Amino acid sequence: MEIRKIDDTISVAPQISVDDVAEAARLGFKTLVANRPDQEEFGQPPMSDIEAAAREVGLDWVYMPVESGNITDQDVDRFAPMIRDAEKPVLAFCRSGTRCTVLWALSAARETSAQEIFTKARNAGYDISGLAPRMAQQASEK
Known part of the structure:
Protein backbone atom coordinates (compact mmCIF):
# COMPACT_ATOMS: atom_id res chain seq x y z
CA MET A 1 0.00 0.00 0.00
CA GLU A 2 1.44 3.32 -1.10
CA ILE A 3 0.19 6.03 1.27
CA ARG A 4 0.87 9.66 0.42
CA LYS A 5 0.34 12.07 3.30
CA ILE A 6 -1.18 15.42 2.34
CA ASP A 7 -1.39 16.73 5.90
CA ASP A 8 -2.23 15.50 9.39
CA THR A 9 -5.91 15.09 8.52
CA ILE A 10 -5.79 13.30 5.15
CA SER A 11 -3.62 10.94 3.17
CA VAL A 12 -4.36 9.44 -0.22
CA ALA A 13 -3.47 6.17 -1.88
CA PRO A 14 -3.82 4.28 -5.12
CA GLN A 15 -6.29 1.38 -5.09
CA ILE A 16 -6.00 -0.59 -1.86
CA SER A 17 -6.68 -4.27 -1.34
CA VAL A 18 -8.85 -5.91 1.28
CA ASP A 19 -5.65 -6.92 3.08
CA ASP A 20 -4.50 -3.27 3.20
CA VAL A 21 -7.48 -2.24 5.32
CA ALA A 22 -6.17 -3.79 8.55
CA GLU A 23 -2.80 -2.12 7.93
CA ALA A 24 -4.54 1.26 7.49
CA ALA A 25 -6.25 0.79 10.85
CA ARG A 26 -2.97 -0.27 12.46
CA LEU A 27 -1.36 2.92 11.11
CA GLY A 28 -4.00 4.95 12.95
CA PHE A 29 -6.42 5.94 10.21
CA LYS A 30 -9.98 6.37 11.45
CA THR A 31 -11.93 6.86 8.22
CA LEU A 32 -11.54 5.13 4.87
CA VAL A 33 -12.92 6.96 1.82
CA ALA A 34 -13.36 5.30 -1.57
CA ASN A 35 -13.54 7.77 -4.45
CA ARG A 36 -13.41 5.09 -7.12
CA PRO A 37 -16.54 3.63 -8.72
CA ASP A 38 -17.01 -0.10 -8.31
CA GLN A 39 -15.95 -2.08 -11.39
CA GLU A 40 -14.08 0.86 -12.91
CA GLU A 41 -11.32 -1.51 -13.98
CA PHE A 42 -11.08 -5.27 -14.46
CA GLY A 43 -9.60 -6.97 -11.40
CA GLN A 44 -10.41 -4.15 -9.00
CA PRO A 45 -11.55 -5.48 -5.62
CA PRO A 46 -15.27 -5.02 -4.96
CA MET A 47 -15.99 -2.03 -2.75
CA GLU A 56 -14.42 -5.33 10.77
CA VAL A 57 -11.41 -3.32 12.00
CA GLY A 58 -13.49 -0.37 13.24
CA LEU A 59 -12.85 2.13 10.46
CA ASP A 60 -15.56 4.53 9.38
CA TRP A 61 -16.39 3.85 5.73
CA VAL A 62 -17.40 6.43 3.13
CA TYR A 63 -18.18 5.39 -0.43
CA MET A 64 -18.18 8.49 -2.60
CA PRO A 65 -17.46 7.37 -6.17
CA VAL A 66 -16.35 10.03 -8.62
CA GLU A 67 -15.75 9.59 -12.33
CA SER A 68 -12.07 9.95 -13.22
CA GLY A 69 -11.35 13.12 -15.17
CA ASN A 70 -14.84 14.46 -14.55
CA ILE A 71 -14.96 15.88 -11.03
CA THR A 72 -17.99 18.13 -10.84
CA ASP A 73 -18.78 20.98 -8.48
CA GLN A 74 -21.44 18.70 -6.99
CA ASP A 75 -18.74 16.14 -6.20
CA VAL A 76 -16.76 18.85 -4.40
CA ASP A 77 -19.92 19.99 -2.57
CA ARG A 78 -20.36 16.42 -1.25
CA PHE A 79 -16.68 15.91 -0.44
CA ALA A 80 -16.14 19.16 1.50
CA PRO A 81 -18.54 18.49 4.41
CA MET A 82 -17.66 14.79 4.47
CA ILE A 83 -13.95 15.48 4.89
CA ARG A 84 -14.61 18.27 7.38
CA ASP A 85 -16.78 16.04 9.58
CA ALA A 86 -14.96 12.71 9.16
CA GLU A 87 -13.06 11.23 12.07
CA LYS A 88 -9.41 11.95 11.38
CA PRO A 89 -7.02 10.96 10.06
CA VAL A 90 -8.63 9.98 6.78
CA LEU A 91 -7.23 7.68 4.12
CA ARG A 110 -12.69 27.34 0.05
CA GLU A 111 -10.63 27.94 3.21
CA THR A 112 -6.92 27.56 2.37
CA SER A 113 -4.58 29.49 0.09
CA ALA A 114 -3.85 27.99 -3.32
CA GLN A 115 -0.12 28.11 -2.65
CA GLU A 116 -0.48 26.05 0.53
CA ILE A 117 -2.66 23.52 -1.31
CA PHE A 118 -0.22 23.26 -4.23
CA THR A 119 2.68 22.75 -1.82
CA LYS A 120 0.93 20.01 0.15
CA ALA A 121 -0.11 18.21 -3.04
CA ARG A 122 3.37 18.52 -4.54
CA ASN A 123 4.94 17.17 -1.34
CA ALA A 124 2.62 14.16 -1.66
CA GLY A 125 3.72 13.64 -5.27
CA TYR A 126 0.86 15.28 -7.16
CA ASP A 127 1.12 18.24 -9.52
CA ILE A 128 -2.27 19.91 -9.44
CA SER A 129 -1.18 23.31 -10.79
CA GLY A 130 -3.67 22.92 -13.64
CA LEU A 131 -6.45 23.27 -11.05
CA ALA A 132 -5.67 26.94 -10.36
CA GLN A 138 -14.05 27.50 -5.30
CA ALA A 139 -12.31 30.18 -3.20
CA SER A 140 -14.85 32.73 -4.41
CA GLU A 141 -17.65 30.55 -3.02
CA LYS A 142 -16.46 30.77 0.59
Missing part, protein backbone atom coordinates in the same frame (compact mmCIF):
# COMPACT_ATOMS: atom_id res chain seq x y z
CA SER A 48 -18.34 -4.17 -0.67
CA ASP A 49 -15.37 -6.37 0.29
CA ILE A 50 -13.28 -3.34 1.27
CA GLU A 51 -16.22 -1.89 3.20
CA ALA A 52 -16.67 -5.16 5.12
CA ALA A 53 -12.97 -5.22 5.99
CA ALA A 54 -13.11 -1.58 7.11
CA ARG A 55 -16.07 -2.19 9.37
CA ALA A 92 -8.88 8.29 0.74
CA PHE A 93 -8.19 6.09 -2.26
CA CYS A 94 -8.96 5.83 -5.97
CA ARG A 95 -7.05 4.37 -8.92
CA SER A 96 -3.90 6.48 -8.45
CA GLY A 97 -4.69 8.88 -5.60
CA THR A 98 -5.02 11.83 -7.98
CA ARG A 99 -8.82 11.97 -7.91
CA CYS A 100 -8.78 12.08 -4.10
CA THR A 101 -6.14 14.80 -4.15
CA VAL A 102 -8.16 16.89 -6.61
CA LEU A 103 -11.31 16.52 -4.50
CA TRP A 104 -9.38 17.54 -1.40
CA ALA A 105 -7.72 20.50 -3.17
CA LEU A 106 -10.96 21.88 -4.59
CA SER A 107 -12.75 21.58 -1.26
CA ALA A 108 -9.77 23.00 0.67
CA ALA A 109 -9.62 25.99 -1.71
CA PRO A 133 -8.74 28.32 -12.20
CA ARG A 134 -11.13 25.88 -10.51
CA MET A 135 -9.54 26.51 -7.13
CA ALA A 136 -10.00 30.26 -7.61
CA GLN A 137 -13.65 29.62 -8.45
Whole structure:
Protein backbone atom coordinates (compact mmCIF):
# COMPACT_ATOMS: atom_id res chain seq x y z
CA MET A 1 0.00 0.00 0.00
CA GLU A 2 1.44 3.32 -1.10
CA ILE A 3 0.19 6.03 1.27
CA ARG A 4 0.87 9.66 0.42
CA LYS A 5 0.34 12.07 3.30
CA ILE A 6 -1.18 15.42 2.34
CA ASP A 7 -1.39 16.73 5.90
CA ASP A 8 -2.23 15.50 9.39
CA THR A 9 -5.91 15.09 8.52
CA ILE A 10 -5.79 13.30 5.15
CA SER A 11 -3.62 10.94 3.17
CA VAL A 12 -4.36 9.44 -0.22
CA ALA A 13 -3.47 6.17 -1.88
CA PRO A 14 -3.82 4.28 -5.12
CA GLN A 15 -6.29 1.38 -5.09
CA ILE A 16 -6.00 -0.59 -1.86
CA SER A 17 -6.68 -4.27 -1.34
CA VAL A 18 -8.85 -5.91 1.28
CA ASP A 19 -5.65 -6.92 3.08
CA ASP A 20 -4.50 -3.27 3.20
CA VAL A 21 -7.48 -2.24 5.32
CA ALA A 22 -6.17 -3.79 8.55
CA GLU A 23 -2.80 -2.12 7.93
CA ALA A 24 -4.54 1.26 7.49
CA ALA A 25 -6.25 0.79 10.85
CA ARG A 26 -2.97 -0.27 12.46
CA LEU A 27 -1.36 2.92 11.11
CA GLY A 28 -4.00 4.95 12.95
CA PHE A 29 -6.42 5.94 10.21
CA LYS A 30 -9.98 6.37 11.45
CA THR A 31 -11.93 6.86 8.22
CA LEU A 32 -11.54 5.13 4.87
CA VAL A 33 -12.92 6.96 1.82
CA ALA A 34 -13.36 5.30 -1.57
CA ASN A 35 -13.54 7.77 -4.45
CA ARG A 36 -13.41 5.09 -7.12
CA PRO A 37 -16.54 3.63 -8.72
CA ASP A 38 -17.01 -0.10 -8.31
CA GLN A 39 -15.95 -2.08 -11.39
CA GLU A 40 -14.08 0.86 -12.91
CA GLU A 41 -11.32 -1.51 -13.98
CA PHE A 42 -11.08 -5.27 -14.46
CA GLY A 43 -9.60 -6.97 -11.40
CA GLN A 44 -10.41 -4.15 -9.00
CA PRO A 45 -11.55 -5.48 -5.62
CA PRO A 46 -15.27 -5.02 -4.96
CA MET A 47 -15.99 -2.03 -2.75
CA SER A 48 -18.34 -4.17 -0.67
CA ASP A 49 -15.37 -6.37 0.29
CA ILE A 50 -13.28 -3.34 1.27
CA GLU A 51 -16.22 -1.89 3.20
CA ALA A 52 -16.67 -5.16 5.12
CA ALA A 53 -12.97 -5.22 5.99
CA ALA A 54 -13.11 -1.58 7.11
CA ARG A 55 -16.07 -2.19 9.37
CA GLU A 56 -14.42 -5.33 10.77
CA VAL A 57 -11.41 -3.32 12.00
CA GLY A 58 -13.49 -0.37 13.24
CA LEU A 59 -12.85 2.13 10.46
CA ASP A 60 -15.56 4.53 9.38
CA TRP A 61 -16.39 3.85 5.73
CA VAL A 62 -17.40 6.43 3.13
CA TYR A 63 -18.18 5.39 -0.43
CA MET A 64 -18.18 8.49 -2.60
CA PRO A 65 -17.46 7.37 -6.17
CA VAL A 66 -16.35 10.03 -8.62
CA GLU A 67 -15.75 9.59 -12.33
CA SER A 68 -12.07 9.95 -13.22
CA GLY A 69 -11.35 13.12 -15.17
CA ASN A 70 -14.84 14.46 -14.55
CA ILE A 71 -14.96 15.88 -11.03
CA THR A 72 -17.99 18.13 -10.84
CA ASP A 73 -18.78 20.98 -8.48
CA GLN A 74 -21.44 18.70 -6.99
CA ASP A 75 -18.74 16.14 -6.20
CA VAL A 76 -16.76 18.85 -4.40
CA ASP A 77 -19.92 19.99 -2.57
CA ARG A 78 -20.36 16.42 -1.25
CA PHE A 79 -16.68 15.91 -0.44
CA ALA A 80 -16.14 19.16 1.50
CA PRO A 81 -18.54 18.49 4.41
CA MET A 82 -17.66 14.79 4.47
CA ILE A 83 -13.95 15.48 4.89
CA ARG A 84 -14.61 18.27 7.38
CA ASP A 85 -16.78 16.04 9.58
CA ALA A 86 -14.96 12.71 9.16
CA GLU A 87 -13.06 11.23 12.07
CA LYS A 88 -9.41 11.95 11.38
CA PRO A 89 -7.02 10.96 10.06
CA VAL A 90 -8.63 9.98 6.78
CA LEU A 91 -7.23 7.68 4.12
CA ALA A 92 -8.88 8.29 0.74
CA PHE A 93 -8.19 6.09 -2.26
CA CYS A 94 -8.96 5.83 -5.97
CA ARG A 95 -7.05 4.37 -8.92
CA SER A 96 -3.90 6.48 -8.45
CA GLY A 97 -4.69 8.88 -5.60
CA THR A 98 -5.02 11.83 -7.98
CA ARG A 99 -8.82 11.97 -7.91
CA CYS A 100 -8.78 12.08 -4.10
CA THR A 101 -6.14 14.80 -4.15
CA VAL A 102 -8.16 16.89 -6.61
CA LEU A 103 -11.31 16.52 -4.50
CA TRP A 104 -9.38 17.54 -1.40
CA ALA A 105 -7.72 20.50 -3.17
CA LEU A 106 -10.96 21.88 -4.59
CA SER A 107 -12.75 21.58 -1.26
CA ALA A 108 -9.77 23.00 0.67
CA ALA A 109 -9.62 25.99 -1.71
CA ARG A 110 -12.69 27.34 0.05
CA GLU A 111 -10.63 27.94 3.21
CA THR A 112 -6.92 27.56 2.37
CA SER A 113 -4.58 29.49 0.09
CA ALA A 114 -3.85 27.99 -3.32
CA GLN A 115 -0.12 28.11 -2.65
CA GLU A 116 -0.48 26.05 0.53
CA ILE A 117 -2.66 23.52 -1.31
CA PHE A 118 -0.22 23.26 -4.23
CA THR A 119 2.68 22.75 -1.82
CA LYS A 120 0.93 20.01 0.15
CA ALA A 121 -0.11 18.21 -3.04
CA ARG A 122 3.37 18.52 -4.54
CA ASN A 123 4.94 17.17 -1.34
CA ALA A 124 2.62 14.16 -1.66
CA GLY A 125 3.72 13.64 -5.27
CA TYR A 126 0.86 15.28 -7.16
CA ASP A 127 1.12 18.24 -9.52
CA ILE A 128 -2.27 19.91 -9.44
CA SER A 129 -1.18 23.31 -10.79
CA GLY A 130 -3.67 22.92 -13.64
CA LEU A 131 -6.45 23.27 -11.05
CA ALA A 132 -5.67 26.94 -10.36
CA PRO A 133 -8.74 28.32 -12.20
CA ARG A 134 -11.13 25.88 -10.51
CA MET A 135 -9.54 26.51 -7.13
CA ALA A 136 -10.00 30.26 -7.61
CA GLN A 137 -13.65 29.62 -8.45
CA GLN A 138 -14.05 27.50 -5.30
CA ALA A 139 -12.31 30.18 -3.20
CA SER A 140 -14.85 32.73 -4.41
CA GLU A 141 -17.65 30.55 -3.02
CA LYS A 142 -16.46 30.77 0.59
